[in-house]
Amino acid sequence: MSDVDLDVHHSTEDVTEALREDVREGLSAAQKWLPSKWFYDARGSELFEQITALPEYYPTRAEREVLAREAGQIAAVTGARTLVELGSGSSEKTRLLLDALGDAGALEAFVPLDVSASALAEAAEAIAGDYPGLAVHGVVGDFTEHLGLLPGERPRLVVFLGGTIGNLAPLERAKFLRSVRDVLSEGEWLLLGTDLVKDPDTLVRAYDDAAGVTAAFNRNVLHVLNQRLGADFDPEAFEHESYWDSGNEWIEMRLRAREAATVRIPGAGMEVSFAAGEHVRTEISAKFRPEGVRDELADAGFALKRWWTDAEGRFGVSLSRAQTGAEPRP
Numbered sequence: 001m002s003d004v005d006l007d008v009h010h011s012t013e014d015v016t017e018a019l020r021e022d023v024r025e026g027l028s029a030a031q032k033w034l035p036s037k038w039f040y041d042a043r044g045s046e047l048f049e050q051i052t053a054l055p056e057y058y059p060t061r062a063e064r065e066v067l068a069r070e071a072g073q074i075a076a077v078t079g080a081r082t083l084v085e086l087g088s089g090s091s092e093k094t095r096l097l098l099d100a101l102g103d104a105g106a107l108e109a110f111v112p113l114d115v116s117a118s119a120l121a122e123a124a125e126a127i128a129g130d131y132p133g134l135a136v137h138g139v140v141g142d143f144t145e146h147l148g149l150l151p152g153e154r155p156r157l158v159v160f161l162g163g164t165i166g167n168l169a170p171l172e173r174a175k176f177l178r179s180v181r182d183v184l185s186e187g188e189w190l191l192l193g194t195d196l197v198k199d200p201d202t203l204v205r206a207y208d209d210a211a212g213v214t215a216a217f218n219r220n221v222l223h224v225l226n227q228r229l230g231a232d233f234d235p236e237a238f239e240h241e242s243y244w245d246s247g248n249e250w251i252e253m254r255l256r257a258r259e260a261a262t263v264r265i266p267g268a269g270m271e272v273s274f275a276a277g278e279h280v281r282t283e284i285s286a287k288f289r290p291e292g293v294r295d296e297l298a299d300a301g302f303a304l305k306r307w308w309t310d311a312e313g314r315f316g317v318s319l320s321r322a323q324t325g326a327e328p329r330p
Contacts, residue, residue, distance in 0.1 A: 004124045007151075008117060008140040015115065016267075018142075019228055023268045027280070032272075036167050036253075036283035037115065038221050045119060047217040054213060056205045059163050062315035063193050066308045067093050071100035074157075074319060077306065078189045079104065082152030084111045086143045086160045093161055097191075098131060101157075109135040111152050115142050143176070147183045155188050163195035163315070166250065166286035173286075177300035184322040190302055194288040194316045196309070200244040203287065207251050208242035215240035218253050221282055229267025237261060241279065253283040293318055 019038060026033040040048070052060035067074075080101055085094060101107035110127055114120040117140045124138040137151050143160075150156075158180055168176055180190055207214055218240045222233040238255040245252055257274040264271050293316060294304045302320035309316050 003136075004121070004128045005135075005137045006117075006121060006124070006140065007138070012117075016228055019224075020268050023225065023229065023265060024270060027265075027268075027272045028270070032274075032278070032280040034221055034280060034282050036221075038224050039217060039282075040116065040119075041220070041224050041227070042118070043223065044217060044220040045116075047213060047220060050213050051209070051217060054209045054211065056209045057214075058202070058206060058314055059193075059195050062310035062312070063161060063163070063317060064093055064096075065310040066315065066317045067096045070306075070308050070317070071096045072103070073306070074191065075100040075104035075106075077319065078155060078157045079106050080155055080157035080189060081106050082109045082111055082154070082156040083107065084113070084150055084152060084156050084158045086113050086158065087162070087164060094127070095130075097157075097159065098127070098134070102131070102134070107134070109137060109152050111137050111139060111150055111156075113139040113141055113143055113147075113150065115140070147179050150183060154185055156184065157189040157191060158184065159191040161191070161193040163193050163285065165192060166195055166288070167283060168286075169284065170286075173296060174299065177296060177302070181301040181322055186322055186324050188322045190297075190318075190320050190322070192293070192297075192318045192320070194293050194318065195285070196314060196316050197249055197287040197289055198314060200246070203251055204242050204244055207253055207285070208240065212240075214242070214253075218255060218282055222255070225265060229265050231263060231265040231267070233263050234261075238280075245284075248284075248286070249288075250284045250286040252281055253285075254279040254281050256280075288316065290316060 022035050051057050083097060083101055112120060112123055120138045120140055124136050128136040139150060165173060219235040219238060222235040225231040226233055237258050239258055241254040241256055243252045256279040257276060260276045262271055262273045297304055297320045301323060303323045304318055304320045306319040
């Protein structure tokens, strides 16, 4: 088995402090909100894995279809020596890329980045065990803060899959894409997964499944606040909602208070009052149009080189190259 190196740039104390700051800011706002990254403790990660297998939740299957079909071309075009994955991965999608890059003969290292040390260590060990000879170098950090610390021999291929970029508001997306560009040398690569705009019914059902798994996943953020900050939320007192915002072209997940309540959050030094029917926005999931993806990448300093979708045109995967100066858009 290959050895796994692990760089820790985000301690448990750092995570708790970041949560505390987000809770203070989000739950004191006129329209309450919480960042979606706080869904993902061990239970949240387990629930999300269940979501990806639900009949209503098409993005995982659609993206996997594209990668299974195009991984060889991705490897041939990029010639990547290092695969950098934002969000630790030992999933089938990660392995499709590792297999193709390995077959192409250039791959030397896999660098997964994740905020959760336990999830990262598990994923890195799984990959190291199955790919002997591959250097696995995990980085515990936040992709909004620690991109500049990523190791690896050039050229690197940074992958950000699952449509996760849709969880960022437009200004946050622009900042994120620019930060990725800033750590890459000219000619290095970004592989990006983006869920596409489609009929609202399909979108809403993908975030409000009949089995109630997404509802449990949504409420899990309240369990995280109870566990980490000593809050006294009753998660079942909040109703899960999925809403299509046609103006912003994103899905909102919300938790709506069934009745008036006051919640204590000792770890954040605050009490929060909820009116009956008041909601907390827990996630946005932006949906994209191909021309919008191209323009956002270009504005950040990337030239779009390949664009693929699944057979039904539900999900887009783009391969773009870091560039300096202007280049005609395809």
